[in-house]
Amino acid sequence: MRITRVLGAALLALGLAAGPAAADSSPSPSASGDDRAPTRAGTSFRTATEIEQGQQATASGSTGDYLYWSFPADVGQRPTVKATVKLPGTHGSQTWQLDVYDGLRRRQACQYGAQTRTAGQGVPSVELACVLRTVRGWSEPWANDPLPGTYYVRLTVVDLGASDLGQPVSAEVRADSKDIGGAAAVDGSLGKPLVPGVAVKTEERKDGSKPAVLSSFGSDDGWSSGWWSDRWVWTAIGGVLAALAGIGGYALTRGSGRPSRVPPGA
Amino acid sequence: MIRRQRLAAGVCALLAALTAGLAFPAGAVADETGQAAPKVELVLDVSGSMRTRDIDGGTRMAAAKQAFNEVLDATPEEVQLGIRTLGANYRGDDRKEGCKDTERLYPVGPLNRTDAKTAVATLAPTGWTPIGPALLKAADDLNGGAGTRRIVLISDGEDTCQPLDPCVVAREIAAKGIGLTIDTLGLVPDAKTRDQLSCIADATGGTYTSVQHKEELSDRVGQLVDRAADPVVTPVATEGADRCEKAPALKSGLYTDREEFGQERWYKVEVGPGQELRAAVSVADDRTVGPHYGVLLRAVTVHGREIVRGEAAGTGRTDAVSTGLRYPKPDSDDDDATAETVCLQVTNSFSAAAGVKTRPGLPLELTVDVVDGPSGHHDVASFGLGRGWWLLGALVLIGFVAGLLWGWLSRWRVAVWRTN
Numbered sequence: 001m002r003i004t005r006v007l008g009a010a011l012l013a014l015g016l017a018a019g020p021a022a023a024d025s026s027p028s029p030s031a032s033g034d035d036r037a038p039t040r041a042g043t044s045f046r047t048a049t050e051i052e053q054g055q056q057a058t059a060s061g062s063t064g065d066y067l068y069w070s071f072p073a074d075v076g077q078r079p080t081v082k083a084t085v086k087l088p089g090t091h092g093s094q095t096w097q098l099d100v101y102d103g104l105r106r107r108q109a110c111q112y113g114a115q116t117r118t119a120g121q122g123v124p125s126v127e128l129a130c131v132l133r134t135v136r137g138w139s140e141p142w143a144n145d146p147l148p149g150t151y152y153v154r155l156t157v158v159d160l161g162a163s164d165l166g167q168p169v170s171a172e173v174r175a176d177s178k179d180i181g182g183a184a185a186v187d188g189s190l191g192k193p194l195v196p197g198v199a200v201k202t203e204e205r206k207d208g209s210k211p212a213v214l215s216s217f218g219s220d221d222g223w224s225s226g227w228w229s230d231r232w233v234w235t236a237i238g239g240v241l242a243a244l245a246g247i248g249g250y251a252l253t254r255g256s257g258r259p260s261r262v263p264p265g266a
Numbered sequence: 267m268i269r270r271q272r273l274a275a276g277v278c279a280l281l282a283a284l285t286a287g288l289a290f291p292a293g294a295v296a297d298e299t300g301q302a303a304p305k306v307e308l309v310l311d312v313s314g315s316m317r318t319r320d321i322d323g324g325t326r327m328a329a330a331k332q333a334f335n336e337v338l339d340a341t342p343e344e345v346q347l348g349i350r351t352l353g354a355n356y357r358g359d360d361r362k363e364g365c366k367d368t369e370r371l372y373p374v375g376p377l378n379r380t381d382a383k384t385a386v387a388t389l390a391p392t393g394w395t396p397i398g399p400a401l402l403k404a405a406d407d408l409n410g411g412a413g414t415r416r417i418v419l420i421s422d423g424e425d426t427c428q429p430l431d432p433c434v435v436a437r438e439i440a441a442k443g444i445g446l447t448i449d450t451l452g453l454v455p456d457a458k459t460r461d462q463l464s465c466i467a468d469a470t471g472g473t474y475t476s477v478q479h480k481e482e483l484s485d486r487v488g489q490l491v492d493r494a495a496d497p498v499v500t501p502v503a504t505e506g507a508d509r510c511e512k513a514p515a516l517k518s519g520l521y522t523d524r525e526e527f528g529q530e531r532w533y534k535v536e537v538g539p540g541q542e543l544r545a546a547v548s549v550a551d552d553r554t555v556g557p558h559y560g561v562l563l564r565a566v567t568v569h570g571r572e573i574v575r576g577e578a579a580g581t582g583r584t585d586a587v588s589t590g591l592r593y594p595k596p597d598s599d600d601d602d603a604t605a606e607t608v609c610l611q612v613t614n615s616f617s618a619a620a621g622v623k624t625r626p627g628l629p630l631e632l633t634v635d636v637v638d639g640p641s642g643h644h645d646v647a648s649f650g651l652g653r654g655w656w657l658l659g660a661l662v663l664i665g666f667v668a669g670l671l672w673g674w675l676s677r678w679r680v681a682v683w684r685t686n
Contacts, residue, residue, distance in 0.1 A: 040493065044471060045548060045588065046520070046631070047498050060489070062475040064464065066585040104590025105546040105633075107578055138643055141574050141592045158583045165464055166452060166476030168486075185648035191542060191638030197499065199518035199544075199635035212497035214520060214633065226641075231651035238658050242665030249669025253677055 041067035041155075041171070045105055045196075048152055050216060053079070053175050060170045063087075063094070067155045069173050072195075072217040074148045075137040075224045076184055077177035080113070083128045083155050088167045093120050095159035098128040103149035103194030103215070108132055116158065128155070134180045137226045138188030148223060149194025150215045151175070182230035189226030193217070302412035304494045305346045305374050307404045308334070308487070311421035311453075313353035316391035318422070318454075322480050326422050326453045327391050329477075333484035334386045338379050340488050342495040348374030348407055349382065352400035352421075353393040364394030365427035374407050395423050398430040401466075405439045405446060415446040416472075416494040418487055422453035424462045433465040434623060437552055440470040441626035443503040443522060447472045449490045454478060469552045471585070471629070501631060506531030510568060510609035516634050524627035525549060531612045535634055538605040540597035544635040547576075548588030549614045549628050556617035561587045564611045573608065579615070586631075587614070594639040610634075 041059035042048040048068035051057045061067055073079045083098050095118040100108045113129035132146055139145035155171055157164075192198050197214030310330055321329040334349075341347055349372040356367040371389075372382045401417065408415045425432045436448050449472040450463035464474040473490075477483045501522040507513040513532035525531050537543045547563045560579035566572050576589035595606060612632070618624050644650070 040489070042496075043473060043493075044585070046501070047493075047496065060485070062473055062486075065473045101588065102590075103546075104544060104576070104592065105548055105588035106576060106590050107588075137648070138640055141594060156583070156585070162457065162460070165460060166455075166474045168475070168482055182648065182651075182653050185651075186643075187645040187648055187650065188641055188643030190640045194544070196546065196633050197518075197520065197635065199637045200520075212499045214499050227649070229648045229651070231648050231653045234653035234657060235651045238652065238661035241658055242661035242668075245662040245665035246669035246672070249666040249671075250673040251669075253670055253673025 079177040092161035101152040134184040185229035304413040336484040368400040397425040397432040436469040526627035542594040546590030550586040554619040560615040
């Protein structure tokens with residue numbers, strides 16, 4: 001009896017320790033450092049420059065350019081896109097905007113963050129941010145929920161004085177994500193991530209080079225399979241705790257030692 | 267106890283590592299070469315005004331020459347570069363003659379740096395500014411091949427050869443569907459030059475830069491030439507119909523088309539059982555349009571029932587407005603189930619600003635992907651699993667109550683057995 005109690009307590013402790021810890025274990029996207037971070041930006045969805053999460057991409061352009069980048073986001077991540085635009089020395093008031101689109105080129109809403117900001121006359125830089133919704137594993141086709149796949153970032157000036165057009169600016173963009181984990185885990189998963197051009201087979205050419213693709217984030221490699229979430233841990237621990245509580249409840253009804261009504265020596 | 271907690275921590279770490287490994291998409295870096303050779307033509311204004319000394323103390327021409335030399339040195343191997351001049355030869359006052367003055371200084375092809383530099387060195391600012399005719403000729407120079415095409419126009423003044431509006435010329439070149447982009451650079455531009463050059467750039471999806479200093483010029487031109495070297499997917503030109511029956515059947519891929527204001531375009535895609543159709547469309551505004559606009563993409567059955575739609579609307583300055591849709595066709599148990607024809611309808615609600623030509627239509631880009639369908643969805647939560655303290659509490663309570671009941675039940679049974 002003593003042994004079972006100790007064991008029970010230990011299991012309980014283990015369960016309690018493992019539960020929340022495992023639940024919060026965030027698969028934080030490894031910051032891959034700034035080596036080989038892109039130093040240019042595309043000018044359309046088709047030519048968007050690909051960046052990885054955690055990479056600080058830079059680009060120089062002109063006021064009025066539409067700068068495009070793309071990055072991959074997987075299930076359970078809540079991407080945050082941040083951009084800083086360094087403006088020329090003298091300029092009039094201008095408004096900059098950061099838009100995020102998903103792999104289907106649908107505009108994605110920002111939960112919070114200054115997506116649009118106006119820089120007054122002569123202000124040296126503008127900082128923009130957009131916190132997307134959590135990427136779900138599955139959603140109904142009629143919904144606009146963020147799904148795993150390619151995300152496009154478009155940075156541009158939306159309001160400016162005519163004389164500011166074409167002035168040199170430089171921009172920095174970075175996409176990071178917070179892992180929301182099992183709290184956002186849904187049932188079902190996409191057959192392929194929402195990567196544009198994923199259905200077009202890219203065959204290697206004779207000289208071993210690959211033809212250009214719309215988005216190179218791939219169809220199978222590295223994407224979450226969708227079956228794992230920390231809900232397994234929670235549910236398993238719940239089951240174990242329920243069993244232990246069951247044993248505890250049962251033990252209570254038995255009392256300790258021999259029943260008092262039974263006379264000694266019976 | 268401590269050892270056990272360590273064990274727990276270890277398990278957690280392992281789990282975390284596992285989750286991280288599963289959740290983080292593998293590094294993917296675009297590395298495609300071997301695309302058909304990209305072609306770039308630099309079009310340089312050599313009109314009389316290039317003599318003006320206002321770029322870092324030197325003439326505009328000197329700045330342009332220096333920039334060209336630097337760019338020629340840094341041009342990537344695979345890029346086929348050509349140079350065309352405008353206003354380089356005719357000194358007279360006859361407008362008609364002056365407006366024909368555009369010359370191919372160096373043909374588009376594999377670059378011989380020495381030859382190209384020698385050719386540039388001979389230039390002296392001379393004549394008129396026939397931007398429109400020069401663009402037309404430059405587009406001809408770039409004809410052929412499957413690579414990307416880019417014209418980089420460097421000018422310091424507006425076109426002096428009206429009524430041929432270079433902006434309209436640029437739009438017509440873009441409408442040929444040869445995937446040509448015109449980037450423009452204005453040297454110390456005045457308001458009119460700026461408007462014209464930015465209009466040319468907008469008409470073809472290019473960029474406009476205003477240049478005040480020498481380095482800006484060489485940096486920017488170099489950047490644009492490098493950009494041409496980036497391999498990109500070349501879209502396939504298609505022409506949508508005005509209704510579904512006549513619509514072209516599309517397979518997975520990237521397509522371009524033109525859509526006039528208020529026009530509707532229809533396309534057809536075959537979607538088999540268990541497959542998912544993904545379509546994304548963007549309509550670009552390559553001219554001055556009204557400030558409020560939108561695009562609607564509908565997936566419709568052949569019988570006219572709407573399956574799903576994607577819609578987007580916006581306001582203010584933009585290069586394009588885009589939307590997309592997904593249509594997963596349910597898997598069928600019937601082996602003979604045939605593919606369904608899904609009609610895609612694209613409409614836009616751009617409005618042309620007053621005095622703007624409405625033809626050719628706005629550039630439309632459509633991506634179609636037919637992929638495996640999603641796996642089943644039966645519950646809001648992942649496999650119906652739960653999480654959180656309430657779940658643990660509920661399970662513990664239920665377990666405890668079940669244990670108690672079981673205990674009482676067995677005691678009661680023992681008591682009954684004893685009395686018998």
